[in-house]
Amino acid sequence: MTWLRALRQVVRSGLTIEEARLEPLLALRTAVGVAIVIGPALWLASPAYAASAALGAYSAGAATFQRTWRPRKVIALGAGAGLALSTFVGYLAAGRLATFLPLLAVWAFAAGMAWAVGSTAGIVAATTVGSMLVTVTLPTSVGRALEHAGIIALGGVAQALLILLFPIRRWGAHRDALADALAAVADYARRLRHDPTALFDPEPLMTARDAAAVTPSQARTRPPVLHGPRGLAERIRPVVAALADPDVGAPAEGPGRDRARELLDAAADVLDAAARSIRRGTPAEVSPESTDALRVDEEHEVLEGPARQDAERLVELLGEALEIARCGARGRTPAPPGPVNAQFLVRPTMFRLVPVVVRAVRPELRRDSPVFRHAVRLAAVATLGYLIAARLPVGHGYWAPITSVMVMRPDFHRTYARAVARLAGTLAGVALATGMVRALGPDAQVFGLLAVVSAGLSFILNRTGYAYSQCFTAAYVVFLLGMGGQAWEQTVPERVVLTLLGGALAMLAYVVFPAWETPRLPGRLADWLAADGRYAAAVLRSYAEPTREHHADLRRALLASREARAAWQETYDRAKQEPVRPRGLTSREAEEAQEALKGFDRAAMLMESHVPRDGSRPVPEAERLAEALEADTAQAAVDVREHRNPHWARVEEALHVWEGAAAGDGSPVVRRGVEMQKQALEDLATAVSRTPLERDVGSAREEQRVRAAAAEEDDGSGPAHRGG
Secondary structure, eight states: OOHHHHHHHHHHHHHHHOOOOHHHHHHHHHHHHHHHHHHHHHHHHHHHHHHHHHHHHOOOOOOTTSSSOOOOHHHHHHHHHHHHHHHHHHHTTTHHHHHHHHHHHHHHHHHGGGGOOOHHHHHHOOOOOHHOOOOOOOOHHHHHHHHHHHHHHHHHHHHHHHHHSSSSSSTHHHHHHHHHHOOOHHHHHHHHHHHHHOOOOHHHHHHHHHHBBBBBHHHHSSSSGGGGGGHHHHHHHHHHHHOOOOOTSSOOHHHHEEEEEEEHHHHHHHHHHHHHHHHHOOHHHHHHHHHHTTOOOTTOOOOHHHHHHHHHHHHHHHHHHHHHHHHHTTTTTOOOOOTTTTTOOOOOOOHHHHHHHHHHHHHGGSHHHHHHHHHHHHHHHHHHHHHHHHHOSOTTHHHHHHHHHHOOSSSSHHHHHHHHHHHHHHHHHHHHHHHHHHHOOSOOOHHHHHHHHHHHHHHHHSSSOHHHHHHHHHHHHHHHHHHTTOHHHHHHHHHHHHHHHHHHHHHHHHHHHHSSSSGHHHHHHHHHHHHHHHOOOOOOOHHHSSOOOHHHOOOOHHHHHHHHHHHHHHHHHHHTTTOOOOOOOOOOOHHHHHHHHHHHHHHHHHHHHTOOOOOOOTTTTHHHHHHHHHHHHHHHHHHHHHTOOOOOOHHEEEEEETTTTTHEEEEEHHHHHHHHHHHHHHHHHHHHOOHHHHHHHHHHHHHHHHHHHHHHHHHHHOOOOOOO
């Protein structure tokens, strides 16, 4: 992609209104938290203290809107404590550049490394850098510094108390994640009615699993309805896929196909009803037609063989989902199948996060890590921006480094899009606030009220686009400074100039010290291939020796495969938006390899749907194929990473033995799955294998294709771009 085209996409993305459900009650509660600390501080103390209190309450409130599964009150308290600590330490060192700049660099680097833990940790940590830079009032003593830090922490406490006293849709995010997983499987069942070989994106199931991890205190208060349905969705997914497949399930045409479509439609209806029940916390009704479709007539059932097994299994699973949908969240939810003492997915408490953070950060401390490079950029830009702004003939020079810190992300596209969005939002916000300041005149109480209103509007628009929430954030800052007696003629031009400077520094830093995702594509593809090989081998071993241990290994391999696929998808989506030439894989090769591995995933999933239960008759021949698959995919992963052509000699030899074995002929599901895996591996080899001449020609063709696509977009004749 050319730089011009990438920048056009950046501008479009930064100014796009995102479709998201607004949460006005949450925004109102958070704005009230800002109000209840500004008012008393303004009345009892001074505008400077009120500004410090507002900083803590606003930033802690904004942190609770991040996507996290921990209780919001814990996030508010943690954010308030971090803001207070950074402010106190910053106040102590702010008197001299020789002490403040090293502290700022180290703190910013640590905040950048916090992205290794997750996006919420990275964003909250960046906010603490911003609070360190804000010199609302420079204290003259340690006592004054402690006072300001305490007031900032009080803002976080106020937000936590409001969350505790006025809970809004408790467990709402967890309910949505589980409901989205069930709805995704319902949508998959509907698509299978028309496309029997449709693929399934496991991201909703991964999100639901992440949401299911709770701390011990959360486990004691979690609603019963959030305990079991996720596993139900996991078990239904391969069954509907096997039922719809014309080679291992229902026939392609005739009464059997009609019956399969009827069951798939009923599955979608029941799963949607269960999703609605979980999301809303109310019982849901299922149509009588769907209920009738779930009755299996032993004498007149048209499905036979594996298809009939799939139908019976699906009816059994849908019966559980139907019971969940009818019980609803307010009634007694049926207990999920499995051991009574089954352990929940454990999430460490805030006090036990240190070892988790250390384990997450340690692998990222290397030069080629995007998180490490982001941390270096953050530290360099924060200190450089502070130095440049300090030399300019303007006040509030901290706005420039704050802008840089708040817009910078570990990837190119989001950094540039947020820089554009922040500038546009700032221009609109200061223009709006300036007009109101000029019309109303200096009045601290009125400005405090307008600051609270602006904060509430910023919270409401938090998920509709960064530019639109930033508009009211900029207005909030103008009103806050007006409350402190700052003249708009001074603050408004400075705000615009320093925001432009900070955004430019953030964008320039990525050019000077980038962390492009495009060169990482072969490595991510290799990781996905190796994980898929282990997953497919685990499925085959469950046929070779159906034991509980092998079934547990299968589950672990499936989760690892999903994580590798998600890592590939994230890298692939980011790489498509970068203005760099393909390295190792062209975009077409990456797309073809991706489709091949998705087909490989689907083949393993079809075989997983018929894995024998514990104690069933083993299939010894499957062990040899499992070993061959795992060995060849592991070696192929090394070949892909080092830009060599992969080969499947062990797999071909094991398949030759398998095809001649009677056990292989006796299982059509396994035979079909093995054939699909063989074809998928061949497609993958075709996608990534090239001679040196083909690599040169392919690179030239890729450049021509990119130029042609850019020309089509300039003419308005190309296809609409779809973001990753």
